[in-house]
Amino acid sequence: MAVKVRIPTPLQRLTGGKEEVEGKPGKLIDLIMELDKEYPGLAERVSENGKIRRFVNIYVNEEDVRFLNAEETEVKDGDEVSIVPAIAGGRGI
């Protein structure tokens, strides 16, 4: 069944344009590191030294992991993970 991981637009360049990829169940930070093997560069955009970056929000089944167990949050088969930059929008025109 695996884990659905939604990738925000600014990071889709790293996943070959895919807005949804598959992750392995387990600790969130491990899931990210595993994804990084297939999509190099992804891990360092959302995490630093094993911790989720302050301005990156990650939701597991719509819950902000900051209020679960942060990077240690256990992600199960069938869960949905969303990565959302905290400050909406990027470069102005």
Next chain:
Amino acid sequence: MGFVTGLKCRECGRQYDIEPIYVCEFCFGPLEAVYDYRKIKKAISRKKIEKRDENLWRYRELLPIDKEPQAGLYSGFTPLVKADNLGRELGLKELYIKDDTVAHPTFSFKDRVVAVALTKAKEFGFDTVACASTGNLAHSVSAQGAKAGFKRFIFIPATLEESKITSSLIFEPHLVAVDGNYDEVNRLCSEIANRYRWAFVNINIRPFYAEGSKTIGFEVAEQLGWKAPDNIVVPCASGSLLTKIWKAFKELKEVGLLKTADTRVFAAQALGCNPIVTAIKNDTDVIRPIKPETIAKSLAIGNPADGYYAYAAVKESGGYGEDVTDDEIVEGMKLLARTEGIFAETAGGVTVAVTKKLVQQGYINRNEVTVICVTGNGLKTREALEGRMASPIYIKPHIDAFEEALKRI
């Protein structure tokens, strides 16, 4: 001649050119203007500043513009009122009110940040300015934008106080009332900012805009005779004002205008919207967003963009934070009015009421120099006082009627 060398991500330190951008492309952190303090130190002096006009551009070397100011030419340098009556009531020996109720031209501290934002928008060549606002910013951008000749799109929550809506409409901008709270308006504006080449003062111009708040700190220090106060109490919405006041004192020391800057910074919020104060009290750097519910609508930001930085500034300065109920807010407004003759908006009531609590709890020492930041005029939030005021004394036009009434006072 400007002293900004570029923009820098506050989180990962990546550097960017001076452009209307506000998010780090790498880690999504917020960008901040970077100054060449060594050059500024050589260019600036107390005497030089003292000779300048009494407006916020007095401190222009520490503001992020490259050429001449183009807005807010009469803004800033509001009174620092020595508040002996209020001080006596609160038990404080030396208390001051930084009184932005009389800010020019729109009676709130937003005139400072807007003056800087509009000047920068001109430098970038924008013809349209915009903002997401809880009210005071809408008013300031509508007004200053009109004078500066900009097309204006102003986005507000539809439930904003009537007086604030009128205050913006008189300047005939495009005023868009959104069916949502401020956080939702803000999110919508980020999407719009991505699509249209407009200068959203608190979004894509934010790194420049936010710097305007430092002028409160600069002015307080100069008005105290080039001295930083021991304590300063600052109301928090996004948290930006508090972080910039703290930064201002540190910069004054950096460029040699102050010898020391050991100010304790205190955060003031309403109980019905207290994410920053909660983080401070729990000593955590994780801000838990809430849904605001308070009469202090100008502070009703449930997901404060600078929440973490406000927490960090308070911690670094050795300060603290408190929150107050709606009843305490109104009491704070009345206390300030009857002791010092200043009619502040709800945010001012919050800050006075919080100061009272902080003194009672021993966080503010009675013998120290304390400044309360009053950020907006009470005429702008009259709705908050409905049903909470005493009545006038009604009499017939006869002297007997008056004397009868006098007996009952």
